[in-house]
Amino acid sequence: MNSPLRLMARVVIFLIFVCSKKMKILLINPPRSPENKILESASTEARHFIHKKLIGPPLGLLTIAEAVKDHDVTVFDMKGEYDLNPDATPLEIMIADLLKEHQPDIVGVTIITSELYFSMDIFRVVKKFNPQIRTVAGGLHTTLCPHDFNDPVVDIVCPGHSAYIFKEVIKALEEKRSLESVQGIFFNNDKGFHFTGPSYIVFDPAKEHFLMPDRQHLERWRSTYAVGGNPEPATYLFSSLGCPYSCSFCSIWKEHNSCYFQRDVESLIEELKRIDYKIVRFADANTIVNIKFINRLFDRIAEEDIHKTFIMDIRADTAVEHPGLIEKLAKNGLKVVITGFESFRDEELKQYNKRSEAKLIEQAIHIFHDNDILLRGNYVVPPDYNEDDFKALSEYANSNKVTYAGYTILTPMPGTVYYEEMKDRIIDHDYSKYNFFNSVMQTKLPLEKFYENMGNLWLIKKGTDVI
Ligand code: B12
Known part of the structure; x- marks a missing residue:
């Protein structure tokens, strides 16, 4: 083989190696809870003014996406999706379709208290689709109540402003290292649900460890x-x-x-x-x-x-x-x-x-x-x-x-x-x-x-x- 060809072959092999190392990460913002007794009981006149939905892009997920941007990351806003099309498919089908399309290695969900059950439903669909996909729970409710995630459908819990810890999780999975080596997480294995101990790094998510969100991930839902x-x-x-x-x-x-x-x-x-x-x-x-x-x-x-x-x-x-x-x-x-x-x-x-x-x-x-x-x-x-x-x-x-x-x-x-x-x-x-x-x-x-x-x-x- 002459040298330009050899060089090209090396480049191709290198690219295949780099690309194959990339993890496919799917980050999901779950739907809102529909429970609203004030709205249900209100007069027609009052109903107009009561919050039916609060609108806002998932800033936490954008931060997480930025931390692992060297990988193949997709952010999916289910709130935005149902706002675009209120008759969109129910959660189970929407998630199954997403999984078929993206074939992720990892699925992460951002969770506040009222959205816990929808988040667990998402994890259940993921595990049914392919038990090999690693499921990661993050967000406020994981910080306040990590033990609520002691469930076989959740593999890893990343409490707190955990973008860098999530990055470590991805690295450990990529290198096929034990998750025990990642401090600051809870995870489920044959020993049960346990904490790996506090992280030794002190994070300042607003200064030194601030990650600039890339709003392009949310372009599809911008109008919502x-x-x-x-x-x-x-x-x-x-x-x-x-x-x-x-x-x-x-x-x-x-x-x-x-x-x-x-x-x-x-x-x-x-x-x-x-x-x-x-x-x-x-x-x-x-x-x-x-x-x-x-x-x-x-x-x-x-x-x-x-x-x-x-x-x-x-x-x-x-x-x-x-x-x-x-x-x-x-x-x-x-x-x-x-x-x-x-x-x-x-x-x-x-x-x-x-x-x-x-x-x-x-x-x-x-x-x-x-x-x-x-x-x-x-x-x-x-x-x-x-x-x-x-x-x-x-x-x-x-x-x-x-x-x-x-x-x-x-x-x-x-x-x-x-x-x-x-x-x-x-x-x-x-x-x-x-x-x-x-x-x-x-x-x-x-x-x-x-x-x-x-x-x-x-x-x-x-x-x-x-x-
Ligand atoms: C923006 C916001 C929203 C947005 C978007 C949230 C979303 N995910 O879609 C909207 C407007 C939709 C919203 C709605 C609601 N919200 Co709101 N919201 C906020 C607000 C103002 C800021 C959150 C934020 O962006 N923080 C900054 C980001 C960077 O932090 P973060 O989201 O926590 O993410 C970090 C970590 O948690 C972690 N992380 C997060 N997700 C993930 C995922 C993974 C995989 C990993 C590894 C890590 C990770 O890393 C991130 C980066 O550091 C907070 C108040 C506040 N100042 O915190 C309230 C707050 C979160 N909301 C709250 C509530 C109650 C609601 C509502 C239920 C009702 C209401 N009355 O406001 C509604 C829900 C839906 C409805 N019925 O319409 C409460 C939650 C309380 C609780 N214990 O659950 C808060 C704390 C307000 C309060 N003072 O009580 N909210």
Whole structure:
């Protein structure tokens, strides 16, 4: 063989070797739980305003996909798929078709509490299709309750911000090494379901170990990521992970062991420049925590001539303390704010460890509205509300109307402080109902009355749109 031919043959052999090493990874965002008792029980008028579906791209899966991008990765958003076509095939068929098409070596699913059962259904279909495919569970619920995944259809559980650990898992599988060598995971083998021990590497998923999401993976569902009657789709990004507060009902600070991770301003600017979406929702627990950071970020947004519409979660007390900052943000694109009012009563705020005061709600509403910000205020209703409590909340919400308002049911999410406080009073352990739209505890009012009151609350708001 002459030398160019020999060289070409070597290249081909090398390429075959490299390609054959690649693992086929399928990452799935499961469907939403359909359980929504508030919606089911509401009047036709109220139904229009109640959340039927929350829309948003799966940012966690994009991060995971980025960590293993040298492999053959497919991200599949089932929420997006059912939004594109509500009559699409049922879960079992949709997953079986996906498996036939992609023939993956590994299937990973991102899981929040209310989507646990659909996720397990996905794993069951995978194992039935081919027991050799490795199934990996990740996401918030795996972090809070890893033992819920002690099931033969789940091979590996990767709790926490585990992109790099997932990468290690893939490497171990590729090299046919024992998973015992990967720290920070739970896995099922002949010894049963067990933990490999804490990872020795300290990860900072917002700085040193931040992975820039590649939104191209979600192009198929782009049109479905539209909110509030606006045809423009929105994307999510995070400027921080975790939360410095510790509300008793919230999963976020528990998920992060009370740690708070902040991105670099320049990394955010780079991401914003790359994003070809006009609407950007910050996926932070609270976007304004570090005042200096936010000021700097918005100075840089102005300097770089970045023109986007921003959506953020901002606390009422933060707005009252920093009205000038809210004005500055509004001038530079902040258009929608989501605020957890939670309660109009100080004693309830105290019980929830909200570390804010009820009187600040009214002041915050004025600050946001004065800056033409569309405010979504969310109240949580405890199951022991009686008619007088509902009446008092209605009166308060009516005299403090916001553009969009949300009224959900205080729910003991597994892994939270509130769950520990309430666990003996829980009467419904069906996790598909753990999405704040169903009461899983005994209500003081007869159920029908409770839900009737809940539905009526959703009529109290200024705007006519839904977000
Ligand atoms: C974006 C978001 C959504 C999006 C998209 C979620 C999705 N997967 O499709 C949308 C808008 C659809 C959504 C919907 C809901 N959400 Co939501 N959402 C969020 C939010 C704001 C940010 C999540 C996020 O992107 N974080 C950043 C990414 C990078 O982190 P991550 O997703 O955790 O992923 C990391 C790890 O978990 C892990 N990981 C994740 N997946 C996987 C998979 C594998 C294989 C591996 C290895 C690792 C891994 O690695 C990732 C990278 O580090 C959080 C609040 C918050 N600030 O955290 C609430 C939150 C997750 N949502 C929550 C809830 C309750 C809901 C709803 C049920 C109802 C509601 N009232 O909001 C609905 C569900 C559906 C419905 N009925 O419509 C709760 C979950 C509570 C719980 N214990 O389950 C949270 C924590 C809000 C809260 N304060 O309570 N949500």
